[in-house]
Amino acid sequence: MLSSPRARASLLASGAAVAGLLLSSLSGGVSYAADNETCRPDGLYKTPGVDVPYCSVYDAEGREKMGADHQRRVIGYFTGWRTGKDGSPAYLANNIPWDKVTHINYAFAHVDAGNRVSVGTDGPNNAATGMTWPGVAGAEMDPALPYKGHFNLLNKFKKQHPDVKTLISVGGWAETGGYFDDSGKRVASGGFYSMATNADGSVNQAGINTFADSAVDFVRKYGFNGVDIDYEYPTTMKDAGNPLDWSISNGRRAGLVQGYSVLMKTLREKLDRAGATDGRHYLLTVAAPSSGYLLRGMETYQQQKYLDYVNIMSYDLHGAWNEYVGPNASLFDDGKDAELAAANVYGSQQYGGIGYLNTDWAYHYFRGSMPAGRINVGLPYYTRGFKNVQGGTDGLWGRAAATSCPAGSGLTKCGDGAVGIDNLWHDKDDNGKESPAGSNPMWHAKNLEKGVVGDYVTKYGFPAGTKLTGTYARKYDSTLVAPWLWNAEKKVFLSTEDEQSVARKADYVVDKGIGGTMVWELAGDYAWNAAKGQYEPGSTLTSLMYDKFKAAAPYGAKVSNKALPAKAVDIGVQFGEFKLGDSNYPITPKVKITNNTKTTLPGGTEFQFDYATSAPGNASDQSGFGTKVISSDHTGSNVGGLKGDFHRVSLKLPAWQTLAPGASVELSFNYYLPVSTPSNWTVNIAGTTYALAGDLARGTTVVEPGTGSSPGPSDPPSPGACTAPAWNATAAYGGGTTVSHKSHTWKAKWWTQGAEPGTTGEWGVWQDLGAC
Secondary structure, three states: OOOOOOOOOOOOOOOOOOOOOOOOEEOOOOOOOOHHHHHOOOOOOOOOOOOOOHHHOEOOOOOEOOOOOOOOEEEEEEEOOOOOOOOOOOOOHHHOOOOOOOEEEEEEEEEOOOOOEEOOOOOOOOOOOOOOOOOOOOOOOOOOOOOOHHHHHHHHHHHHOOOOEEEEEEEOOOOOOOEEOOOOOEEOOOHHHHHHEOOOOOEOHHHHHHHHHHHHHHHHHHOOOEEEEEOOOOOOOOOOOOHHHHHHHHHHHHHHHHHHHHHHHHHHHHHHHHHHHHOOOOEEEEEEEOOHHHHHOOOOOHHHHHOOEEEEEOOOOOOOOOOEOOOOOOOOEOOOOHHHHHOOOOOOOOOOOOOOOOHHHHHHHHHOOOOHHHEEEEEEOEOEEEOOOEOOEOOEOOEOEOOOOOOOOOOOOOEOEOOHHHOOOOOEOOOOOEOOOOOOEHHHHHHHHHOOOOOOHHHHOOOOOOOOOOOOEEEEEOOOOEEEEEEOOOOEEEEOOOHHHHHHHHHHHHHHOOOEEEEEOHHHOEEEEOOOOEEEEOOHHHHHHHHHHOOOOOOOOOOOOOOOOOEEEOEEEEEEOOOOHHHOOOEOOEEEEEEOOOOOEOOOOEEEEEEEOOOOOOOEEOOOOOOEEEEEOOOOOOEOOOOOOEEEEEEEOOOOOOEOOOOEEEEEEEEOOOOOOOEEEEEEEOOEEEEEHHHOOOOOEEOOOOOOOOOOOOOOOOOOOOOOOEOOOOOEEOOOOEEEEOOEEEEEOOOEEOOOOOOOOOOOOEEEEEEO
């Protein structure tokens, strides 16, 4: 997510090389009461012991209530810095097409030096809480509210449009690892990185608790419906995110994913408790990356279960952070992506010919673990572009290498970004020089297409009488679903969006049952001013999506495409032990299966699960569990889109391997492109197939295998007690099994029988996990 005019052209760590994977945590089941539970979205975590008022937001099918004419979400980011106070055109709350949108995300709040949510010090210059716009029709303050600024106006208009929800978005590119103080100076405080993760990589629970408590206070104080986290990025990939943050983030890489998970769980639980008190369900959402490179270092994005929905930043897929000229936000792959070709993605059998720099791939990544309706695909209302493009077809898939990179970008090799009149929404680098990026609001791009120099250019520093050089011819690729402007004289390529591409993307959302769309940012949309003969800020694209969605069928509300058992058992599955960063390829995490029931699982017990078609159907294991893909919704390349959502996998406990109550077993899992948390688990025990409680599926009842009744209460182990089953000299133990013996917990490194823990030495079969 671009975060501020000071950072719009900063070089995002997007669409790089290969891919990455997994870390799931399908943990034990929870019993839910009726009533509000009937409205809980499929797969959404519920804070134990809290009657979360889901029905205040969701219907009896677990679908969000947004008004009769809003079957799908239209989420718009509204930025706080387009105030008009600097002389450039303003975009205020009265400019929002309130009847066309379902949610407004205010960008941005930040994590302050005390780990609290903040928008700065109150006062007349604070755009969020203190600024006013005298004489601007529609921007009059609501005198009933104790604050002014954008927050006052958002609440004023929300009273008129009560179905629209507002969320406070925290972070962004520029303020993930720091914040701008009241003077506009950036403070490198560490932001999310240090709030959630200590310098040694451990979880900063105290910082997280402070932040989450302040988030609850913030939404209550300013009337928001929830919190949107824009943390860029909790990934193990070195040098990801804003280069200004690397001195803080790189040293914490090993712990960022765990810190992110604890942050989301803590936010979910504190918002749930607050919602139960206030009688309203508070939303928790994120802006999530779409780049396979970034997702490779986020394991399996196991945080999804804590989120009401995820907004995919399915843009910035190509830009001047490298020399490969391509679309900002194509819907599909065409098999010709120059960046992927250079990395031999198309030629590698392991990748299955799947191109992963497109919206469809990113959607399917998240679809592997979430209902389609809890996913929103992102659309950019801004351009990205290059100059001095060589080769390609009208610039597409050409090259544009730069001789130098912007100061502060952290790059030594980058692309030759467009500048000047082709870079209206430009930022400045660390030396005060324009950062080349080809970043323009879509209304300016439409004027370039028509050969019009809008009367607004003088407000952006261009002299009156500015003329255009060359012609900006509109081009369109129907396979990619991507328009662009090509200036053959200047060799300038500007990736755009317009009615044709947005209509096709809206149809895609409807056809796939997707929850809706998210746009960055509303101020980039356009309308034609016939009196002036130019395009200006408007709502053409937003209105188009509204019209497409208002009569659509309800969105997809279930994770699985097939019926799953109504009875679930408490068997935990966890993917872990991921290698870090570039070492995480090929991807071979450990899958740990823990039997939390009171029934011993016999050898040969079969588990099945689904993983996303964002990876090819070639998953396997290296541990003798016979892991194999037994069905696939998609095979072959993904040119023109992936044809289905899931690969179905089977694995079995080895014939000699039983799994006693409380025992665990591990296997090594292997695959090549990122997938989110595998889902739709089943296990067959003594001829009966059960779901797993950790999938959090609607309508399931957690039972004890073979009884059909819910498991009874049990006393939790006392602190320091041994919870693993006692070692038995006659039992056979597979690799990864844990036992207790002589007040210690031990893990078998490989199959063993008769070898007493504590007698096999440091390099023997039993690993000492410590006293218990």
